[in-house]
Amino acid sequence: MAELSYRDAVAYGIAQEMRRDPNLVMLGEDIAAAGGVFKTTVGLLDEFGPRRIRDTPISEQAILGAAMGAAMTGIPVIAEIMFSDFLAVCFDIVANEMAKSRYMTGGQMTVPVVVRTANGGGSRFGAQHSQSVENWCMMIPGLKVVAPSNSRDVVGLMAASIRDPDPVVFFEHKSLLATKGEVPEGEIVDELGKATVVREGTDCTIVALALMVPRALAAAERLAGEGISAEVIDLRTLVPLDTQTVLASVAKTNRLYTVEENPRLCGWGAEVASIVGDEAFWDLDGPLVRITTPHIPLPAAEALEDMAIPSVDRIHETITKTLD
């Protein structure tokens, strides 16, 4: 198939699953007639109709509550929360209800919901529309957390998330929407919890997620020109976490870097570094290094936002300074 933008891959992936499962429905603000504020759901209303693709009021708790209640009574649901920052408005339903109902009821309830949400910075939207909040969700037992970095993975991981019987938070990165990538013909279904080695190397391992993946790749390309061979891993899902791919890579390269867009404290890289420190200590030739957004709210000004979020320059510079 031709190249597809990350934006179009979202609707493409949802459509693949809606054709397969006639019970699957979706709801959210401005998703139907308007095709989504990011145009990620264009065409779905036309193909699947207003019964299955529904606009809602600005009621995030009502949206996720409806998703959960329908899911636990036999209707799988995709719910859109327009910006991931807004998860804070309905986090009770995400963190206390969807995530815990199965465990609390001794396995009586199943909640097949996918919460799709636009995540991440780079759009100069300021502190309340730019955050990377994947770590908010990663720390809640009972949630699965997915964040694709390219068009093909949007389709494959969307299918995996929808088919997964547990609640999944699916982060679509705003700054990747316009990027294009090859999406193969036919049904694409990935498995949650499988990272991808997107560039092989021998001198260090760079683990990245979503927008940080292309940046890590660009930094690795630059390092290659300087004789440093970096391996780049796209984590793809934070829960389940593919630690085996990371540990195998570190066993080969003996160094670990994480590149995280979330603010530093309790970012996902802290968990990855801790696991590598615990389980691959004797493989390591140097410190575990985390490259993150600093622990600040995101600023709006272009110059400031670019300083805050890890850039190709910062990744490259950090690695050249710390790798001996």
Next chain:
Amino acid sequence: MSTEAFEPELMDYSRRQPRLPEPVIEGNDALDIPLDERMEMYRLQQELRQFEKRAYDLFMQNLVKGTSHLSLGMEAVATGFGRALRPDDYSFATYRGHAHTLARGAPMGPVMAELLGRSNGILGGKGGSMHLASVEHGMMGSYAIIGAHLCIANGAGWSAQLRGTEQVAVVFFGDGTTNIGAFHEALNFAKIWELPVVFVCENNLYMEYTPIDLVTAVEHPAADRATAYGLEPILVDGNDADAVYDVAQGVIETARRGEGPSLVEAVTYRHGGHSRADPGKYRPPGEVEAWLDRDPIITYHQRLLRLGVPEGDLTRIAQDVARRVDEATEFAKAGPVPDEGDLMTDMWADGGSAWRN
């Protein structure tokens, strides 16, 4: 109220005027409810009452840990709605959910065992008093964070609408819950989608320890908000199972016919404190006594006598229930405590809790 409320003597709520119950409506004797249905409602109220009393005793013996929120005094609401529901309908309750769980037919023994934290508990000990559920009985959970479950009940109604099953979702919550945003989101949402959901406010006059009228802009916390969401205000005597049953049948049928949601406010009173830890000292003298005189079970007993039921029949029901509560207690006490193997199960649908490979 704003400045007055900060006068120290008014901040001692026990010095306020007591809020007394309305008298029993004897005219409700004539409601068109068959006598065998009334006998079932008597039995169910006895079950809820005697179960809750036993739960309280077991707390006092330190066999039940943590906290519990009993429905003593509020049994008529769970009874009237529980009896009006179809077996495949859904109910959603709060942490004050023992009665609503039993009213759907969940067996007493496993519910009691859950309170004791035993592995023969209805949730294997993982949920406890505040999270009772029995999906096979349509009891879709007890939710301990105010508000969310009104939104979740909408989803069950939406699902029934999509599947065309004519099932109805009923969601119970307190007066205090009418002041949280999720209440308002849920009602608006249910109305615009005409969902088959019945919202039931059990107005027991207090949130936790604060009288509801001191913190609510309108007199009737639920009913007075109904018109804002295009709904009829419906107030019912929550201490009269017949009155509740009658209203419940109407609103449930409306939902089942696809004519949308309803909001019912049932006025009632809890005989004890908010939870195990609460002696309820904030209540003015005479208030509890007045409501004890309007005990839903005593007044129902009197109604049945007026309707010609022999006293002995009622005594036999109460005794039979007492025996079953004893059996449930024995079942619970005999249950093994959960072991380490139970700790890490049931987080994911595959039965496990692995988050990494």
